[in-house]
Amino acid sequence: MKIVAVTACPTGIAHTYMAAEALEVAAEEAGHTITVETQGSAGSTPLTAAQLAEADAAIFAADVEVRDKDRFAHLPLLQVGVKKAISGAPGLITQAEEAAANAPATAPAGTPAAATPAGAKAPAGPGAASRVRAWLMTGVSFVIPFVAAGGLLIALGFALGGYQINLPEDAPLYETILSNGFDVGSITAWGALAFGIGSAAFSFLVPVLSGYIAYAMADRPALVPGFVGGAVAVTTGAGFLGGLVSGFVAGGLVMWIKTWRVPRALAGIMPVVVIPLLSSAVVGLLMYVVVGRPIAAATDGLTSWLNGLSGTNAVLLGLLLGLMMCFDMGGPVNKAAYTFAVAGLTTPSATALTIMAAVMAAGMVPPLAMALATVVRKSLFSEVERENGRAAWLLGASFISEGAIPFAAADPFRVIPSIMAGGAVTGALSMAFGATLRAPHGGVFVVPLMGNPLGFLAAVVAGTLVATTLVVVLKSFAHRRPRATAGPDGAAGTAPVEATPAATVAVTA
Amino acid sequence: MTTSSTALITSDLVDLDLPSADRRTAVRALAERLVAAGRVTDLEQFLADIEAREAQMPTGLDGGIGIPHCRSAAVTVPTLGFGRSATGVDFGAEDGPADLVFLIAAPAGGGDDHMTVLAALARRLVRSSFKDTLRSATDAAEAADFIAKEVSA
Numbered sequence: 001m002k003i004v005a006v007t008a009c010p011t012g013i014a015h016t017y018m019a020a021e022a023l024e025v026a027a028e029e030a031g032h033t034i035t036v037e038t039q040g041s042a043g044s045t046p047l048t049a050a051q052l053a054e055a056d057a058a059i060f061a062a063d064v065e066v067r068d069k070d071r072f073a074h075l076p077l078l079q080v081g082v083k084k085a086i087s088g089a090p091g092l093i094t095q096a097e098e099a100a101a102n103a104p105a106t107a108p109a110g111t112p113a114a115a116t117p118a119g120a121k122a123p124a125g126p127g128a129a130s131r132v133r134a135w136l137m138t139g140v141s142f143v144i145p146f147v148a149a150g151g152l153l154i155a156l157g158f159a160l161g162g163y164q165i166n167l168p169e170d171a172p173l174y175e176t177i178l179s180n181g182f183d184v185g186s187i188t189a190w191g192a193l194a195f196g197i198g199s200a201a202f203s204f205l206v207p208v209l210s211g212y213i214a215y216a217m218a219d220r221p222a223l224v225p226g227f228v229g230g231a232v233a234v235t236t237g238a239g240f241l242g243g244l245v246s247g248f249v250a251g252g253l254v255m256w257i258k259t260w261r262v263p264r265a266l267a268g269i270m271p272v273v274v275i276p277l278l279s280s281a282v283v284g285l286l287m288y289v290v291v292g293r294p295i296a297a298a299t300d301g302l303t304s305w306l307n308g309l310s311g312t313n314a315v316l317l318g319l320l321l322g323l324m325m326c327f328d329m330g331g332p333v334n335k336a337a338y339t340f341a342v343a344g345l346t347t348p349s350a351t352a353l354t355i356m357a358a359v360m361a362a363g364m365v366p367p368l369a370m371a372l373a374t375v376v377r378k379s380l381f382s383e384v385e386r387e388n389g390r391a392a393w394l395l396g397a398s399f400i401s402e403g404a405i406p407f408a409a410a411d412p413f414r415v416i417p418s419i420m421a422g423g424a425v426t427g428a429l430s431m432a433f434g435a436t437l438r439a440p441h442g443g444v445f446v447v448p449l450m451g452n453p454l455g456f457l458a459a460v461v462a463g464t465l466v467a468t469t470l471v472v473v474l475k476s477f478a479h480r481r482p483r484a485t486a487g488p489d490g491a492a493g494t495a496p497v498e499a500t501p502a503a504t505v506a507v508t509a
Numbered sequence: 510m511t512t513s514s515t516a517l518i519t520s521d522l523v524d525l526d527l528p529s530a531d532r533r534t535a536v537r538a539l540a541e542r543l544v545a546a547g548r549v550t551d552l553e554q555f556l557a558d559i560e561a562r563e564a565q566m567p568t569g570l571d572g573g574i575g576i577p578h579c580r581s582a583a584v585t586v587p588t589l590g591f592g593r594s595a596t597g598v599d600f601g602a603e604d605g606p607a608d609l610v611f612l613i614a615a616p617a618g619g620g621d622d623h624m625t626v627l628a629a630l631a632r633r634l635v636r637s638s639f640k641d642t643l644r645s646a647t648d649a650a651e652a653a654d655f656i657a658k659e660v661s662a
Contacts, residue, residue: 010565013615013624014578017631018570025635041580041615042624063566086635087571379557379564383580383617 001032003096004047004055004075008039008062009082016040019061019085026089030097039067047071056100059092061085064134065216070271076100138216139247140410141384143209147406148391150201153194155398155443161191163442166199174199205402206230206243209409210250217251218258221271225250225279229287236292237299239331240405244412245291250283295332302336314354314431321355322362322427322463326419329366329401329408338363342440353436357450360399361430361459362423364443367396367403368460369422369467370415373475376468380475385410396464399443414474422467429459517626518589518656521546523649527592527610532563535598536577539590539612549614551583558583559612567601574634575600575607582617587627589613591652593643609643629660 005023009015020036027034035055037047039062058075060066061082076099078092085092157165157174165188166172174192183189207230214226229246233239257275266274302324309317324337341359344352374381374389381389388406395403408415433455439446447453521542528538536559543549558581562568568576575598590612597606611634615627633639639659646652 011562011578011580011615013580013627014568014576014613014631014634017628018635021632022635038628040624040628042628083566083570378554379560382561383558383582 001057001097001100002051002055003027003032003034003057003059003093004051004072005034005036005059006039006062006066006072007036007082007085008064008066010064012040013042015063015082015086017042019082019089022086022089023059023061023092026093030090030093032093032097034093057096059085059096061092063130065138068219070219070221076102135213135216135248135251136244136410137382139209139211139213140406142212143205143409144384144388144406146201146204146208147395147403148388150198150205151395151398151400151403152391153198153201154400155198155394157191157193157195157198158398158442158445159191161188161195163439163446165191165195167440202402203234205405206234206240209240209405210243210247213244213247214250214254217248218254221258221275222251222254222279224276225254225283228280229283232284232287232292236288236295237332237335238287238291238295239328239334240409241328241331241412242287242291242295244409246283246287249286250279253279253282299332299336302333303340306336306340310351314351315428317355318358318362318427318429318431319424320427321359322365322423322425323420325359325362325401325427326366326423326467327416329405334363334401345438345440348438350436353438353451354431354434356440357435357437357456358427358430358459360437360441360443361435361456362427362463363401364396364399364460365422365426365463365467366401366408366419367392368464369396369419369471370404370407371396372464372468373471377472377476380472397444399441411475414478415471418470418474419467421470422463422465424463425466426459426463429462430456433459435459515586516657517587517630517660518591518653519546520648520650520653522548522588522590523652524590524592525646525649525652527594527598529594529596529598532575532577532598532600535575535592535594535610536612539592539610543584543588543590543612543614546588548586548588549581549583550585555579555581555583555614569600569602569607570634571602571604572637572640573597573602573605573607574609574611574640575602576611576613576631576634578611578613578615580615580617584614584616587615587624589627589630589656591643591656593646593652609640626660630656633659 007016007019020038058072058077060079165174174195177192207227210230211226214222230243233242321337327333341356371389371392374386392403435456436451549555558579562579592610599606
């Protein structure tokens with residue numbers, strides 16, 4: 001019998017190769033031929049088309065998504081966690097023998113795992129929660145370079161071109177400057193250029209997030225509906241939360257379509273034409289009609305509600321705006337609060353200027369808090385997150401709230417409440433201190449234009465410390481729990497309870 | 510890759526009497542050897558990266574071995590620290606504590622050719638003859654020479 005296998009683990013330096021070795025030894029002892037593709041960090045030699053065509057069964061021993069799973073669609077498939085292959089390779093080989101024996105002689109192409117035997121289904125594969133997390137992290141890891149490159153260019157644009165560079169909203173200054181030809185001698189023109197390029201990079205954030213979540217779930221055919229759904233989320237103003245939704249919907253939809261039994265004639269064009277076409281249409285429709293409309297209505301509702309609050313206690317209003325600014329970083333709620341503040345600048349009253357200051361102060365908190373958190377508790381963050389943390393300092397200082405999106409997307413239920421609390425503290429304090437601001441953007445670059453700049457900065461620092469403390473506490477708590485999904489072979493019960501000392505970040509404000 | 514300074518393991522990276530109070534103690538003792546050998550630049554960063562990997566899923570494996578490992582910016586060259594414990598150290602394996610501990614350190618941006626030596630090591634770890642030889646080694650130099658020879662073969 002001929003077997004093909006893929007091994008893959010999160011770090012890609014140990015388990016991947018141990019599992020490969022164990023499978024090779026076990027297959028040889030059982031008298032079979034096996035070829036293992038190690039998707040690890042020492043490079044992987046892809047299985048050849050001939051090896052795939054001749055194989056009788058496939059084994060995935062992986063704790064991360066196997067790349068290009070489509071190649072195995074014609075084979076009976078065993079899926080297990082990578083540790084299972086290290087400790088129980090001979091048993092897996094036996095199961096693969098049974099799977100091959102039970103498989104129909106001609107499995108229809110394009111119906112993956114159609115012949116997965118009953119015995120292999122039960123405990124196989126990593127747990128649901130860790131799979132969702134793996135999908136999410138794939139999307140996040142592709143987004144981070146866009147955030148860093150785009151955000152830093154935008155910050156440079158503000159630094160060189162001043163805060164007016166993207167004003168007014170309907171015909172931004174930077175577009176006017178760039179469309180009039182580029183003046184090499186003008187610093188403002190360089191600022192406009194940096195801003196324009198940065199904005200272009202930023203426009204990919206949500207589509208890339210959505211697209212690569214879908215890609216992680218269902219491979220290449222899901223990339224199209226993922227990107228399209230993300231782009232519609234941008235158009236409708238649904239923000240990155242909308243992008244998370246469209247990514248998961250697109251991935252899930254394509255996973256489901258792939259289980260359809262289709263006529264052989266159609267099978268060949270499924271991944272290239274049928275699936276992308278069908279799934280994009282469905283995801284696009286959902287994002288425009290089901291998600292987009294209510295979001296537009298909610299944004300309008302929030303705006304008129306905020307306008308009706310004009311007589312409210314100033315500190316309370318600051319707190320509320322702070323919560324809103326940090327909820328979805330560029331999404332509809334954030335936008336409602338920001339637009340409310342900017343609209344006030346057209347008829348500048350003393351109140352309007354304090355509102356603008358509070359809104360900007362709160363919007364600076366999420367990236368700053370996450371940057372600080374990656375420094376005080378390195379172990380709570382992945383390598384890519386820590387790198388994003390370095391860029392987030394400057395993004396936060398420049399009032400580019402999007403710098404926190406990768407963190408919020410990776411762990412929304414712990415990160416978003418934490419930064420909202422920090423934003424609320426900052427918004428309320430900024431109002432209480434009576435800081436004022438005439439510019440609608442610019443972060444620390446417009447501090448010289450402020451009234452009571454020290455109060456403004458104190459508010460930002462206080463909120464950042466609150467948000468950092470909360471996020472570290474919440475993440476440490478999650479870290480210390482034994483992982484329910486620790487091992488596909490039941491290692492959960494024996495996972496040691498981590499003895500991480502409780503977070504001890506002092507709030508000095 | 511042929512000079513002794515870049516060998517995967519040397520005798521001063523072996524501890525045949527590994528401090529075994531708990532997993533962190535054992536890992537720290539080996540990691541300090543890596544720092545002393547100039548292969549890890551920032552001990553705390555490295556330990557944090559090891560912990561982050563350990564938190565994803567314990568690295569203990571059936572048959573009494575623990576393989577704490579990570580890719581880290583604090584690592585300068587692919588390195589193995591090897592420790593042997595008389596009492597065993599709990600690395601979360603189902604069948605009990607590990608008496609052989611392999612601390613695998615990979616540089617964050619290592620190219621493919623750097624990683625092949627670690628892949629070769631990982632493949633040896635599942636062979637019982639490899640483990641048996643290390644269990645019977647009488648001194649650090651013997652253990653280091655044996656591992657170095659195995660992974661270069």
